[in-house]
Amino acid sequence: MAKTKAKSAAATKKVAGGETHQTTTSADQTLTTNQGTPISDNQNSLKSGARGPTLMEDFILREKITHFDHERIPERIVHARGSAAHGYFEPFKNWSSLTKASFLSNPKKRTKVFTRISTVAGGAGSVDTPRDVRGFAVKFYTDEGNFDLVGNNIPVFFIQDAIKFPDLIHSVKMEADRGFPQAASAHDTFWDFVSLMPESVHMLMWAMSDRAIPRSLRHIEGFGIHTFRLVNAEGASTFVKFHWRPSIGAASLIWDEAVKIAGADPDYHRRDLWESIDTGAFPEWTLSVQAFDQKTADELDFDILDSTKLIPEEVVPLTPLGRMVLDRNPVNFFAETEQVAFHPGHIVPGIDFTPDPLLQGRLHSYLDTQLSRLGSANFHEIPINQPVCPMRNFQRDGHMRMLVPEGRANYEPNSIDPASPRENPVRGFASFPDPESGPKTRARPESFADHYSQARQFWRSMTPPEQGHIVSAFTFELSKVTTLAIRTRMLGHLDLVEPELGERVAAAMNMAGMADDITPAVEPRDDLPPSPPLSLVAKAPATIKGRTVGAIVTPGFDSRLLASLAAALKREGAVLKLIAPKIGPVKDDKGGKHEPDMTIDGGPSVLFDACVLLPSEDGVGDLMNMAAAINWIRDAYGHLKAIAYVEGAAALLDKAAVEPDAAMGVIELDGKKGLGDFIDAAKKHRIWDREKLVRPPA
Helix, strand or coil: CCCCCCCCCEEEEECCCCCEEEEECCHHHCCECCCCCECCCCCCCCEECCCCCECCCCHHHHHHHHHHHCCCCCCCCCCCCEEEEEEEEEECCCCCCCCCCHHHCCCCCCEEEEEEEEECCCCCCCCCCCCCCEEEEEEEEEECEEEEEEEECCCCCCCCCHHHHHHHHHHHCCCCCCCCCCCCCCCHHHHHHHHCCHHHHHHHHHHCCHHHCECCHHHCCEECCCCEEEECCCCCEEEEEEEEEECCCCCECCHHHHHHHHHHCCCHHHHHHHHHHHCCCCCEEEEEEEEECHHHHHHCCCCCCCCCCCCCCCCCCCEEEEEEEEEECCCCHHHHHHCCCCCCCCCCCCEECCCCHHHHHHHHHHHHHHHHHCCCCCHHHCHHHCCCCCCCCCCCCCCCCCCCCCCCCCCCCCCCCCCCCCCCCCCCCCCCCCCCCCCEECCCCHHHCCCCHHHHHHHHHCCHHHHHHHHHHHHHHHHCCCCHHHHHHHHHHHHHHCHHHHHHHHHHCCCCCCCCCCCCCCCCCCCCCCCHHHCCCCCCCCCCCCCEEEEEECCCECHHHHHHHHHHHHHCCCEEEEEECCCCCEEECCCCEECCCEECCCCCHHHCCEEEEECCHHHHHHHHCCHHHHHHHHHHHHCCCCEEEEHHHHHHHHHCCCCCEHHHCEEEEECCECHHHHHHHHCCCCCHHHHHHHCCCC
16 A cells, blocks of 8 residues: 555545545545535446446436536537548458448448547647647448447556546646646646556556657557447357557657647647648558457456456457548538537447446446537537438437427327337347346456556567656656655556666656555566567558658759659658748759748757758858757757758758767768668658667666
C-alpha cells in the first residue's frame, strides 16, 4: 500500500489493485447522490455477477454519468477538438464465416464512412499537438444501419469501470478553482487521481510514450479498446479486438517538436489532413481484428473484459478485414465535423457487445451526451448522422423534428395500418445469449487485479530511444506536480512497473530513494516477453511516402539540383515545400521563378520530416545573419531529421554547431551525388544514433 497516515475518524476500504481508499465515518462527509442517498461503493458499477453486464437499475452510475454528460453545452466534454473526413470502406473478402454484418460480406461492396480523429482533454480552441490520447471514431453507413466504431489511438484505457469516467476526466481537465492548464495532464489533480488508481498504470505507460504525440492524423493507429463479439448467421460468436493500421506506418513527433509546432501552427494536424486529401494523397487504414474463441479467452492470464489490458499480437495475430480510404473533406465544418454523433451502441446485426463494465457504461453515456450536445432526441435526422438505409419506427415529434411521418398509426402493434413497420425475427438484431450472470453486486473480479505486468511488458517492448522518451515524459509531467506526496506515490508505481524506470525518473527529478513502498494486489509477472508490435520504432516502415521535406532556397539557387530533388521525392510519394527568406517569387540560376510555400520565420523546420539547404553562394551570406535560419538548422539537427546541404551551406552548418557527417544523417549534395543517401536517411524518419549527442539519456 502507498504510505498514508489515516485519520482516527477514517476507515479504509481495499479495492481491486491493492490500493486503499479512505472512507470517513462522519455522516457529514459521506458521499451521496444528488438526492442525498448515501453511496456505499463509488468504484464499481452494479453488475449481474462480477463479470456480468451492468444493470440499468444502477441509479448511482446513471446519475453520475448523466450529470457529467451535461456539464458542457454545446461543446463536447471530451474529444472537443477534432478533424474529420469522408471516405469509404471495402472488405478484402467475404467474412460471413465470422459475422453476418452485410458490409463485411462482399469485397465488391463499398460502404460510406465518416471518420473523426480528436484530442481528448483540450477544448475546441486548443492546439493539435499536446501530449494526449487521440480519439479515433468511424461511422459506417451500412445497408443495415449505422455502425459506429468509437475508439482511441491507444489499445487500453485508464479505468476498468465506467463509473470512474467522470472522476478521470474531472482530474485531467483544467483544475476547478483556476481554470488551467488547458489540454495538459502535467498537473496535480490528474496525477493525484491516477496515482490512487493502480489500474491506470498500464495506460500511463502508453500516454507517456510517443503514441501520445503523433506525427499527423494520417500516422495514427486506432483501436476499439473493448472486446466485442462478431456473430455469424448460424449464431456462432467470436470475440474480437478491432485495430486500425495506417498504410504509411505509424509515426510520432519528438516532445520538443510538439511544443514548438503548437506555437508555429496550432492547426498542424488539421491542416495536414485537409491538405493531403485536397491534393489527392488519400489517407488509408487497414481494419483488422484479433479473433479468438472462449477457450483462448479462458487460457489468457488476464480478463478479456478488462479494458486496461491488451492481447499481444504474438498470442492472437491480426486478421486484416478490409481497408478504409478517406478521400473527401467536409464541405462545412460545423454541419459535419461538429454535429456528427458517434455512439458505441450504434451496431448492426453481426456485431454485439460483451459485459465489459467500461463499455457497458459508455452505452448509456454516449446517447445521453448527444441529447445534451445536439439538443434533441432527433439528432439522427441531422444529415451527417442519417443512415443510408430506410429508417422506420414509431418514434414521433420532439424538438427539431425534421421528418414528417404520415398516417394515424403511431404505435405497435396496430391493425389500422397493415403496411406499417413490424419487427422482423429473421433480419432483426438479436443479442447474443451471453451466459455470464450472477447475483447483483458492486465488485470487480480478481481477474482484473494485475495492474503492472502488461505495463512492464510495454516498457520492455520499447527501443532505447522510446524508453528514454518515456522517462523524459514522466519526469516532465511529475516535475509539474507541486504536491510531494503525489510524486513519491507515482515513483512507487513506476518501481513496480520496472525498477530501472522508477530509478531513472527519480534520478532525473533528484528524488532518488524517495519512492513510496506500494504493495500490489498481484505481483507483477517477470516472464512476459517483449512484443515488438507495441513499439513504433521497431515496426516503422522504411518510407517517406506521405512525408514532407522542407528546402531553403535563395535567389540564384541551383535549378537542376532542385529539379532532381523534386523528382526523387515525387517517386517516393513525398511532398516538397520551398522555404525562402521572403514570400515573393525566387529566381533560380537560370532565371526561372519559383513561388515559396513559406518564409523561414513562418515555416520552421519542426513542420517537416527532413530538411534540405539549397541556398546560392550569395544567399548563404544573408542567411548567416538570420537567427531564424540558424535556428531552423539547429532544430532540424536536434529533432534527428535527415539534413542535405550544398557545399556553400557548410558555413551555415558551422554557425549552427552542426557537424557534417553522413553517418549521422547530415549529407552533402554534389550535383545528384548524395541525393540517394539523403533519401535513404530520410526513410528512417529519425537518425536515432544522433539522439545520444543532442539528448543524453536520463
